[in-house]
Structures are given as C-alpha cells and as structure tokens.
Amino acid sequence: ETGVTQSPTHLIKTRGQQVTLRCSSQSGHNTVSWYQQALGQGPQFIFQYYREEENGRGNFPPRFSGLQFPNYSSELNVNALELDDSALYLCASSPTLWQGRDEQYFGPGTRLTVT
Amino acid sequence: GQQLNQSPQSMFIQEGEDVSMNCTSSSIFNTWLWYKQDPGEGPVLLIALYKAGELTSNGRLTAQFGITRKDSFLNISASIPSDVGIYFCAGLASTASKLTFGTGTRLQVTL
Numbered sequence: 001e002t003g004v005t006q007s008p009t010h011l012i013k014t015r016g017q018q019v020t021l022r023c024s025s026q027s028g029h030n031t032v033s034w035y036q037q038a039l040g041q042g043p044q045f046i047f048q049y050y051r052e053e054e055n056g057r058g059n060f061p062p063r064f065s066g067l068q069f070p071n072y073s074s075e076l077n078v079n080a081l082e083l084d085d086s087a088l089y090l091c092a093s094s095p096t097l098w099q100g101r102d103e104q105y106f107g108p109g110t111r112l113t114v115t
Numbered sequence: 116g117q118q119l120n121q122s123p124q125s126m127f128i129q130e131g132e133d134v135s136m137n138c139t140s141s142s143i144f145n146t147w148l149w150y151k152q153d154p155g156e157g158p159v160l161l162i163a164l165y166k167a168g169e170l171t172s173n174g175r176l177t178a179q180f181g182i183t184r185k186d187s188f189l190n191i192s193a194s195i196p197s198d199v200g201i202y203f204c205a206g207l208a209s210t211a212s213k214l215t216f217g218t219g220t221r222l223q224v225t226l
Contacts, residue, residue, distance in 0.1 A: 002157070002159075004157070033212065033214070035216075040219075041118065041218060041219070042118055042119075042203050042205075042216030042217050042218055042219050043158065043203075043216045044118070044216065045212075045213045045214050045215070048212040048213075055212055056212035056213055057213075058213055090157050090158075092157070098212060099207070099212060100145075100146040100148070100163070100165075100207040100214075101146075101165075103160050103163075104160075106156075106157025106158050106159070107157050108155060108156050108157055109156075109157055
C-alpha cells in the first residue's frame with residue numbers, strides 16, 4: 001500500500017477523443033511524476049510536477065499535459081488520442097523535489113485503451 | 116523513447132536457486148534504481164545505488180553500480196515463489212528528473 005491512488009482503473013476511448021486521468025498522492029508529497037507503460041515494456045517518463053509547476057518533461061508531444069493541485073492531487077490530460085496511446089499510465093509521488101535520493105511511490109495505474 | 120537494455124528478458128528458475136540479471140545503457144547515469152512490478156500494481160523500489168562501484172544489499176537482493184556508470188546488476192539469492200514478477204532497472208542522470216527504465220526481466224519461480 002503506497003498511499004497513491006489513481007482513477008479510473010480502466011477506460012476505453014476512441015481515437016481523436018480527449019481523456020483526463022487522476023492521481024491522488026499522500027499528504028505532503030509535493031512531487032508527482034507521470035509515466036506511460038506500453039504492454040510488455042518499461043515505464044517511460046512523461047513529465048514531473050513540483051509544487052504545481054512542471055519540472056521536467058520526457059519525449060512526449062504537447063497534447064500530453066498535466067496539472068498539480070494544492071491538495072496533492074494531479075491530472076494527466078491527453079488530447080487527440082491515438083491508437084499508440086493505449087497503455088498503463090502510472091503516477092508516482094514523493095515528499096521532496098524528486099531527483100532520485102528519496103523514494104517515489106507509484107500508484108497502481110490507469111489502463112487506457114484507445115480504439 | 117529510450118529504454119535501457121535488460122537481460123535476460125525472462126527467466127524460469129527453481130525455488131532456492133540464485134538469479135542474476137543486468138542492465139546496460141549507452142548513456143552515463145549517476146543513480147541506478149531497481150524496481151519490482153507485480154501484476155496490477157505499480158513498480159516498487161528494491162534497491163538504490165548512487166556511486167560507481169557501489170555494492171548494496173537488501174535482504175536476499177544485492178545490486179551493483181557498474182564502474183563505467185553505464186551498467187548495473189541485480190542478484191537474488193535463494194529465490195522463493197514470491198520473487199515472481201517483473202524486475203526493472205532505471206537510471207537517472209545528474210540534473211534531470213527524467214528516470215529512464217529498462218525493458219524488464221520477467222522472473223518465474225517453480226517449487
């Protein structure tokens with residue numbers, strides 16, 4: 001039990017639609033990172049937020065965007081969904097500005113299927 | 116996107132055996148992390164390595180930070196059925212928050 005929850009657990013969307021995925025971190029966790037994990041692969045870093053500001057981004061297009069809120073919740077928004085966006089989306093939180101020195105706690109993920 | 120190369124891709128071993136897996140990169144990292152992921156869950160941190168040449172243990176697990184800073188190794192001694200899962204290495208460069216994961220090693224243990 002990591003104290004990180006994600007919703008929904010699963011969802012199915014159609015190509016071209018928009019989706020919002022949600023993550024709830026432990027109280028006091030100021031860093032949240034989002035990852036995309038395609039089937040059979042390792043997670044890929046999308047971006048990180050620290051105290052509601054983006055603090056690093058992986059090789060993902062601008063149609064992937066995020067928000068972090070003062071209540072330690074966050075969102076991942078994906079516009080103009082493509083079939084390749086089908087994946088498990090993981091969020092991870094940590095209490096400080098995460099740069100590898102303390103543990104980041106992963107949620108169970110949201111499984112997105114794009115048809 | 117970039118993924119680190121892990122080998123073997125999968126392993127099928129008997130309970131009680133020792134397991135070795137490794138991870139290589141074309142880039143230098145200053146932090147190496149090893150995670151385990153069970154079905155339906157997110158990765159869980161097993162071991163963190165912060166210095167080239169460092170050897171760190173966590174119970175039956177031992178990991179090493181390669182001297183070139185481009186590789187890392189994980190050993191599991193006396194495997195038990197609950198070791199089943201997918202093991203991922205991950206590397207972090209000095210100033211970035213971008214964690215790069217490996218392709219994963221799937222471990223299956225028989226009694």
